[in-house]
Amino acid sequence: MISIQNYYGIVDDEVIHKLYNVSKKLFNKRMVHINSTFVGGGVAEMLSTFIPLMNDIGVEAEWRIQYGVPDFFAITKEFHNALQGDNITLSEHKRRAYLLANERFSTFTRLHHDLIIIHDPQPLPLINYYIKKQPWIWRCHIDLSHPNKELWAYLKKFIIKYDMVIVSNEKYIQDDLPIQFKIINPAISPLSTKNMELSDKEIEGVLQKYKIPTDKKIITQISRFDKWKDPEGVIELFKIVKQKCKDCRLVLCGSMATDDPEGIEIYKRVQKKASSLIESGDIILITVENNFLVNALQRASAVIIQKSIKEGFGLTVTEALWKGAAVVASRVGGIPLQITDGVSGYLLDPQDVDGFAERIIYLLQNESKAKEFGIAGKEHVRKNFLMTRLLLDYMNLMNDIF
Numbered sequence: 001m002i003s004i005q006n007y008y009g010i011v012d013d014e015v016i017h018k019l020y021n022v023s024k025k026l027f028n029k030r031m032v033h034i035n036s037t038f039v040g041g042g043v044a045e046m047l048s049t050f051i052p053l054m055n056d057i058g059v060e061a062e063w064r065i066q067y068g069v070p071d072f073f074a075i076t077k078e079f080h081n082a083l084q085g086d087n088i089t090l091s092e093h094k095r096r097a098y099l100l101a102n103e104r105f106s107t108f109t110r111l112h113h114d115l116i117i118i119h120d121p122q123p124l125p126l127i128n129y130y131i132k133k134q135p136w137i138w139r140c141h142i143d144l145s146h147p148n149k150e151l152w153a154y155l156k157k158f159i160i161k162y163d164m165v166i167v168s169n170e171k172y173i174q175d176d177l178p179i180q181f182k183i184i185n186p187a188i189s190p191l192s193t194k195n196m197e198l199s200d201k202e203i204e205g206v207l208q209k210y211k212i213p214t215d216k217k218i219i220t221q222i223s224r225f226d227k228w229k230d231p232e233g234v235i236e237l238f239k240i241v242k243q244k245c246k247d248c249r250l251v252l253c254g255s256m257a258t259d260d261p262e263g264i265e266i267y268k269r270v271q272k273k274a275s276s277l278i279e280s281g282d283i284i285l286i287t288v289e290n291n292f293l294v295n296a297l298q299r300a301s302a303v304i305i306q307k308s309i310k311e312g313f314g315l316t317v318t319e320a321l322w323k324g325a326a327v328v329a330s331r332v333g334g335i336p337l338q339i340t341d342g343v344s345g346y347l348l349d350p351q352d353v354d355g356f357a358e359r360i361i362y363l364l365q366n367e368s369k370a371k372e373f374g375i376a377g378k379e380h381v382r383k384n385f386l387m388t389r390l391l392l393d394y395m396n397l398m399n400d401i402f
């Protein structure tokens with residue numbers, strides 16, 4: 001198992017010393033994190049490394065996954081979209097199903113911990129079904145800059161019971177809540193199968209296994225098939241790139257999250273839009289969930305795209321930067337915290353399809369610029385977005401609370 005000791009040589013010694021120093025004050029404190037999927041998406045990705053490391057350092061941490069029927073996840077996906085600004089009809093049925101799933105989960109989930117962290121809207125109403133004996137924190141990973149007003153008014157009734165809300169960006173702080181907001185940026189594990197070093201041979205092996213040829217330069221977007229990630233826009237811009245630069249191929253890699261029922265529908269739309277290029281082998285769509293594959297793709301690609309319309313933080317960008325990849329991404333959500341335009345990648349407005357195409361072509365043709373971006377991007381991630389920093393943020397938070 002990976003432990004804090006494995007971070008020697010990756011992060012500065014000072015960081016490791018701080019972790020041990022802060023953790024001793026938290027001996028015997030128990031925290032639990034609750035979210036609604038164990039696979040797919042950034043939250044599951046983070047918790048799967050964060051929880052074992054917390055335990056390793058001596059703070060008892062648990063992870064519970066909320067169960068739900070497909071109807072519940074369809075409703076909470078609508079909530080997710082509406083929190084990012086979509087319209088929603090908040091019917092009686094949706095409210096009832098939302099509460100019922102939470103009430104059921106509470107009947108078989110005992111929470112004796114000293115701190116409870118609830119991730120995203122799915123388990124938010126759980127707080128209704130417990131006697132509140134400890135601090136509860138709502139950790140929202142979504143872009144809350146313009147939430148749908150009706151939904152926000154409804155969810156506020158639950159949020160108001162919490163002691164704190166954690167978001168990824170100061171733009172997501174809501175003034176109409178008398179609750180402390182805190183900003184904590186997400187982080188990645190440099191040692192996980194998704195992010196660890198791979199040899200050229202390993203990369204080649206993985207790509208071969210998934211039938212991804214390397215005879216042309218690879219451009220990749222790794223993201224759930226979700227409208228906010230704009231996979232259809234990626235197809236559109238790739239068509240422009242392809243006109244000027246024949247020697248390239250697009251890979252769209254998007255596994256399906258268990259709490260995201262829209263994925264299949266969007267995948268089918270993308271498939272239709274890209275059909276002729278899929279047939280010619282110039283576009284490859286992948287739906288398998290495999291960390292080695294994501295790792296190999298991020299390392300083998302000449303350019304990584306993240307053309308999101310909205311993005312809570314964008315861990316895929318962090319992962320790509322960590323691998324020294326050249327990234328062309330939208331100037332939305334947490335992405336500008338990660339990339340300085342023209343220094344460690346390119347940032348564009350998501351609507352600027354021509355701009356995206358132009359930057360991608362430039363990087364395909366200028367390997368030295370791509371390398372320069374890669375070096376700057378990796379160092380920025382090392383300093384700011386590795387798991388040790390997230391551990392420290394949570395431990396400092398706990399120290400403030402207890």
Ligand code: UDP
Pocket residue numbers: 040041042043045194222223224253254255256287288289290291294312313314315316317319
């Ligand atoms: N991911 C993956 N396989 C895929 C698509 C995404 O493993 O096919 C992972 C990706 O590597 C990242 C996470 O899912 O760790 C996505 O996090 P991000 O913050 O980018 O977006 P979210 O899905 O949470 O909106």
